[in-house]
């Protein structure tokens with residue numbers, strides 16, 4: 001299986017994250033991708049491919065031009081106003097407010113973000129833009145006939161919507177890759193999101209469309225971030241009705257206590273729908289020791305997860321999303337990919 005990777009991910013390197021009322025080092029840190037890279041290389045994957053460069057219009061197939069213009073200029077405007085510190089919003093256009101776009105950088109951060117945990121720093125744009133090239137290079141491999149590929153993306157993308165960033169995500173790598181496959185020969189593409197957190201951004205991007213099926217197995221939004229999307233009754237809208245499937249699971253869920261059954265049903269739905277390719281938003285923050293999550297998957301469970309995904313029998317692009325227990329991160333990713341290959 002080819003692995004696409006760029007060292008430029010390390011340009012996304014926030015100073016702090018507010019967790020439990022305390023400023024702590026961000027859990028979404030460069031060490032994550034370095035650990036995964038070392039593990040896949042040690043497991044014999046590779047050689048690691050460097051990303052090709054893709055044009056910006058691959059991004060604006062999913063994100064609005066105004067959002068892309070904001071993201072690519074936010075740091076400079078922030079430094080002008082506040083100096084060289086992490087750019088973070090402090091309020092949002094919630095109930096009673098208008099959705100009118102402000103002029104000031106602080107207002108723009110507020111308008112385009114969904115949380116205060118996703119720092120824009122000096123290297124954020126370059127890192128996020130390169131992660132898109134990593135995902136699209138993987139998509140190009142699938143388009144060229146490869147049965148599988150792994151886009152080792154960082155920063156992640158599945159919380160980012162057409163004009164929204166947050167959840168450590170800026171540009172939706174998986175959605176951009178799915179759209180690229182749609183634009184280059186695949187009529188029906190599925191996105192299977194196995195990250196612990198609901199892929200609110202990916203769902204929103206494709207929610208009214210019948211050509212991309214979105215399925216997500218994740219922590220119940222009644223209990224878990226992002227809280228405000230990811231319920232089972234969200235089945236799509238308009239032409240997209242019936243092309244969205246959410247499997248919210250309660251805190252404490254393990255492989256045998258609900259996770260495997262949900263994944264099975266999601267795969268059954270994807271297969272029945274007639275997907276020609278599948279993009280897997282691979283978050284492994286479902287791990288029992290993940291520092292910010294509450295599921296109970298074990299390292300061997302990821303082998304089972306890979307095997308189950310392989311049984312779809314589809315060209316598969318794995319796109320890295322979350323997973324924050326760095327000690328087990330490499331093994332959990334390698335097990336997923338190895339389980340997939342063993343069952344392919």
Ligand SMILES: NCCCNCCCCCS
Nearest residue numbers: 117167168197225292322
């Ligand atoms: N209690 C920790 C708050 C976590 N907030 C953001 C989580 C984003 C996950 C991306 S996969």
Ligand SMILES: [Zn+2]
Nearest residue numbers: 195196197322
């Ligand atoms: Zn997550």
